[in-house]
Amino acid sequence: MASEQFVVLAPEGHKPLTRLADYREAGGFESLAKARQMEPAQVVQEILDSGLRGRGGAFFPTGRKASFLAKGTGKPTYLVVNADESEPGTFKDREIMFTVPHRLIEGCLITAHAIECERVFIYIRGEYLAEFEVLREALEEVHAAKLLGGVTIVLHRGAGAYICGEETALLESLEGKRGQPRTKPPFPAVAGLYASPSLINNVETITTVPKIIELGAKEYAKIGVPPDSSGTRVFSLSGNVVNGGNYELPMGVTLRELIYDPELGGGIPNGRRLKAVIPGGSSVPVLTADQVDVSLDATSMAEAGSMLGSGAIIVIDDRCCMVQLGLRVAQFYMHESCGKCTPCREGTRWMVQILDAIEEGTASQGDLDLLLDVCDRILGKCLCPLGDAAAMPVASYVDKFRAEFQDHLDSGCPMHGESSLEDVLAPVDQHTHDPVARVPA
Amino acid sequence: MSTLYEEIQEIRKLYPVSRSATLPALRLAQERHGWLSPEAFREVADALDETPAYCMAVASFYDMYHLKPVGKHLVEVCTNISCALVGAQQVLEAFESKLGVRAGETTEDGEVTLRTVECAGGCGWATVVAVDHRYREPVRAQDVPAIVEELLRGE
Numbered sequence: 228m229a230s231e232q233f234v235v236l237a238p239e240g241h242k243p244l245t246r247l248a249d250y251r252e253a254g255g256f257e258s259l260a261k262a263r264q265m266e267p268a269q270v271v272q273e274i275l276d277s278g279l280r281g282r283g284g285a286f287f288p289t290g291r292k293a294s295f296l297a298k299g300t301g302k303p304t305y306l307v308v309n310a311d312e313s314e315p316g317t318f319k320d321r322e323i324m325f326t327v328p329h330r331l332i333e334g335c336l337i338t339a340h341a342i343e344c345e346r347v348f349i350y351i352r353g354e355y356l357a358e359f360e361v362l363r364e365a366l367e368e369v370h371a372a373k374l375l376g377g378v379t380i381v382l383h384r385g386a387g388a389y390i391c392g393e394e395t396a397l398l399e400s401l402e403g404k405r406g407q408p409r410t411k412p413p414f415p416a417v418a419g420l421y422a423s424p425s426l427i428n429n430v431e432t433i434t435t436v437p438k439i440i441e442l443g444a445k446e447y448a449k450i451g452v453p454p455d456s457s458g459t460r461v462f463s464l465s466g467n468v469v470n471g472g473n474y475e476l477p478m479g480v481t482l483r484e485l486i487y488d489p490e491l492g493g494g495i496p497n498g499r500r501l502k503a504v505i506p507g508g509s510s511v512p513v514l515t516a517d518q519v520d521v522s523l524d525a526t527s528m529a530e531a532g533s534m535l536g537s538g539a540i541i542v543i544d545d546r547c548c549m550v551q552l553g554l555r556v557a558q559f560y561m562h563e564s565c566g567k568c569t570p571c572r573e574g575t576r577w578m579v580q581i582l583d584a585i586e587e588g589t590a591s592q593g594d595l596d597l598l599l600d601v602c603d604r605i606l607g608k609c610l611c612p613l614g615d616a617a618a619m620p621v622a623s624y625v626d627k628f629r630a631e632f633q634d635h636l637d638s639g640c641p642m643h644g645e646s647s648l649e650d651v652l653a654p655v656d657q658h659t660h661d662p663v664a665r666v667p668a
Numbered sequence: 669m670s671t672l673y674e675e676i677q678e679i680r681k682l683y684p685v686s687r688s689a690t691l692p693a694l695r696l697a698q699e700r701h702g703w704l705s706p707e708a709f710r711e712v713a714d715a716l717d718e719t720p721a722y723c724m725a726v727a728s729f730y731d732m733y734h735l736k737p738v739g740k741h742l743v744e745v746c747t748n749i750s751c752a753l754v755g756a757q758q759v760l761e762a763f764e765s766k767l768g769v770r771a772g773e774t775t776e777d778g779e780v781t782l783r784t785v786e787c788a789g790g791c792g793w794a795t796v797v798a799v800d801h802r803y804r805e806p807v808r809a810q811d812v813p814a815i816v817e818e819l820l821r822g823e
Contacts, residue, residue, distance in 0.1 A: 303684075315748045315787035346684075353695075353732045354788055356801045381682050386691050387731030389786065403690030405729040421685050464792055465750035471792030509749055509787075539791070541750055555749055559786055565729075651752040652760060652771055654784040 229476060229484040229491065232450065234438045234459045235431055236475045237327050245361060247368040250329040256374060258437035262337040263376065270341035274436065276444035278457035283309055283392070283429030284508065284537040286525055293342055293426055295416035302423040304344040308335060309397060310351040310430045313389040314508035315559060316539030319461040320430035322473045324351070324358040327434065328365035332380065334433035337440060339378045342426055346379050350397050353385040389563035393611045394427040396565065407565045408611035431461055431538075451478035456524035460538045466505075467544035467647075469493030478524040478535075482506065486519065486542055499544035503627075507536025509556050510616030512623035532623075548646035549628040550635050553621045554582040558653035560617030571614030574605040578621060585632065588639035595632055599625060672700055676715035689716060694727050703734040731785070739774040739781035741819055743767075744798040747784045750791035755809065759795045760784060762812035779820065 237244045237253075244250045262270050275290025296304060308331070312320040323331060335347045351359050363382055369375060383401055390396045391406040398420050400406035419425025435458060439447045448457045456478040465471045468486060470493040476485065482504060486492040495501055501516040506523075512533040514521065521531045528535050543552070561575035581598045584590040602618035609615070625632055634641045642649070676693045680686035693716055697708040704727055709720040716723070727733040743763060747756045760771060763782050767775055774781040790796035793805035799819060807815070 312789055313787060316750055316791050317787075318789040318791050321789050352789070353730075354785075354798065354801070357803065383688070384692065384695065385730075386695065386733060388729060400691065401688060402685065403687035403726065405726055407729075465794060466753045466791075471750075471794065473792065505749075541753070541791070543753065547753065552749065555752060559748060562786060647753050647755075648749075649757070651747055651757045652784055653747060654771075654786060 229480040229488055231475050231491075232459050232477050233475055234447075234450070235323060235327070235330070235434045235461055236473065244327050244329065245325075245365065247329055247365070247372060250327070254441070255329055255437075256333055258440035259333050259336050259340075259374065262340055262440050267341050267343050270337065270440070273439060273444045274341065277439040277447045278444075278454055279432065279435055279439060279447075280456075280525075281429055282431035282435070282460065282538065284314065284510075286535065289428065289432055292416070292428070293338070295414065296342055296426055297417045297424040300424060302421075303346065304342055305420045305423055305425040306335065306339050306342060306344045306347045307394075307397065307401065307420060307425055307427045308347065308349040308430060308433055309392060309394065309427055310349050310355070311385050311392040311397060312352055312355075312430070312537075313392050314510060314537045314539060315556075316463060316465055316505065316508050316541045317537040318463045318465075319473050319538060321355055321358050323430055323434050323461065324355070324362050328362045329369065330437055331362070331430060331434045332365060332369050334436040335380060336374070336376065336378055337436050338426070338428065338433060340376075344426075345377060346381070348381050348383050348401060348420070350383050350385060350391070350401055353387050359384060388565075389559075390565045390611070390613060393613065396611065397427065398425065405565070407567045408613075410610055435459075452522070452524040452526070455526055460523070460535065462523070463537075463539045464492050464542070465539070466542035467495055467499060467546075468542040469496050476523070479522050481519070482514070482521050482523060482540070483519040485523065485540065492542070495542065495544050497544075499546065501542065502545045502547060503543045503549070505539075505541040505543070505620070507534050508539040509541070509559065510612075510620060511536045512619055513627060515627050544647070546642070546645065546647040548586075548640055548642045548648060549624045549631050550582060550586045550640065551642075551646050551648040551651070553624045554579065554586055555648055555651055555653060556620055557582055557617055560613060562654065564613060568609035568611075568614065570605045570608045571617075574601050574614055575617050577601045578617060582621070585635050586640060588635065590636060592636055595625065595636065672697060672711055673715045676712070680716070686716065687718070690718070690723065690726050691730070694723065694733055698733060702740075703737045705737075737774075739779050741780045741800055742798075743780055743782045743816075743819070744785045744788070745771070745782070746786070746788040746790070746794070746796040746798075748787035748791075750787070751794040751796055754794045754806075756795040758809040759797065759807055759812060762809040763797075763816070766813055766816045780816075 279289040280286040395409035396406040557578040602622040605614040605618040679689040701708040713720040788796040790805045797807040
């Protein structure tokens with residue numbers, strides 16, 4: 228039986244750690260003191276040796292990313308924390324900020340020491356108001372306790388744009404511009420925020436750092452599935468499952484355990500049958516019901532043809548029409564495309580139109596090939612992976628549920644209006660976000 | 669109470685490059701005016717040493733800025749996958765019927781704007797509804813009348 232292991236989150240049943248005194252009582256800020264006794268390069272080495280990889284979705288080795296930072300440029304180095312969590316299905320960073328805000332701040336201060344930076348920006352998603360307030364209060368406490376050690380941490384709120392989770396778009400947004408991704412190179416490690424060397428890390432990644440310093444890299448690296456998937460992940464479980472929520476588990480637990488263990492997901496409600504699982508946020512290829520014995524680690528997921536992404540697991544039961552699912556996913560990415568690169572801007576729109584025709588029963592046989600062709604023409608052809616995030620999952624739905632797509636072409640939606648996603652209204656038509664108000668101006 | 673201009677100057681000081689204050693300045697102006705009116709854009713531009721056109725160009729990129737007037741209260745229903753799988757559409761329809769408006773519209777008396785939003789980040793506790801930016805989760809269709817009545821009583 229799988230059980231939770233707490234590196235990032237506060238253990239269940241533990242008293243809340245939102246007050247500095249309680250956090251310190253639980254050993255908080257001891258890692259910071261320890262790290263400050265170490266040479267900066269030594270701290271980077273620890274993070275490198277721990278095997279920690281980015282928890283935002285890309286899974287890039289965190290220590291290596293830090294080691295890329297340009298030195299001796301005469302410009303300040305910035306640490307930017309990506310708290311713009313918006314990948315559909317993901318709600319882990321929110322819980323981290325809401326329940327262990329000081330651990331995030333401690334992680335920031337340790338990392339700031341490691342990369343010799345004096346200014347940290349936390350870019351927090353605009354919708355997360357309660358989380359922002361908790362974090363602001365925690366920061367005031369840390370400031371009053373004189374723990375900042377000369378480092379300034381600025382909380383910067385976004386204003387509603389999925390694309391700002393992409394690191395260069397986030398930097399543009401933080402600089403006060405439209406959040407459109409930049410051409411790379413130069414990479415942010417050389418010319419990031421204000422054209423200065425910048426390190427951008429996800430909330431969960433940064434919040435893991437105190438534990439690495441506490442345990443030491445070698446001990447931390449033993450958790451999970453070393454060497455490529457060391458540590459825990461905070462899995463966000465949602466969809467057609469009894470106990471939705473966040474579960475922090477060592478990597479290597481199986482998807483079946485997470486979904487069916489009575490202490491974890493608790494199975495599929497209402498006596499329904501499992502149809503599919505999206506294992507890493509809406510942008511990753513889908514898994515079928517017979518693939519749930521896959522281990523939740525990077526290598527196993529790659530072998531299964533998908534990825535862990537942001538750790539968001541969406542469980543889908545047999546009432547869901549896969550064409551409607553594809554349509555809803557494509558609508559989201561069409562809405563969130565920043566419009567900079569043609570394949571993404573136009574391609575996501577084409578995908579929506581074709582999927583709509585398939586669902587409506589007006590598509591021809593050639594349209595299915597056209598859909599896959601459009602996906603293929605988006606993949607890898609844009610500045611950022613947003614277009615890929617639409618193309619990859621939709622192509623996987625066609626691949627794994629081909630018969631269902633074919634049924635739509637032959638005789639219309641086999642769900643006959645009973646799909647769980649029937650008539651779901653996407654906000655795409657509000658892209659100009661101006662509700663048709665009849666209020667006098 | 670300090671003026672919008674003064675508050676924006678304070679925000680500018682937080683950043684090495686003051687243009688970074690654009691998003692927070694727009695947010696503040698929206699809070700003061702209820703929406704980003706031409707006057708609000710002029711005030712923000714003046715305080716930031718930018719042009720109103722620049723501020724508009726930035727604001728129009730982001731979902732949370734209102735470029736047209738909205739109701740006194742904002743009800744936002746997430747209809748992304750996780751919420752939709754467990755009945756977001758039924759929750760939305762309950763709001764539509766209780767408020768007498770469709771998604772994207774404002775009630776006749778200017779009290780409430782109802783809209784759908786993309787993933788709000790509460791997927792495990794679906795359906796997520798944000799009422800004046802405060803999350804309610806999980807919301808089911810039968811919870812909707814009480815939420816609306818509470819809102820209209822001004823609680």
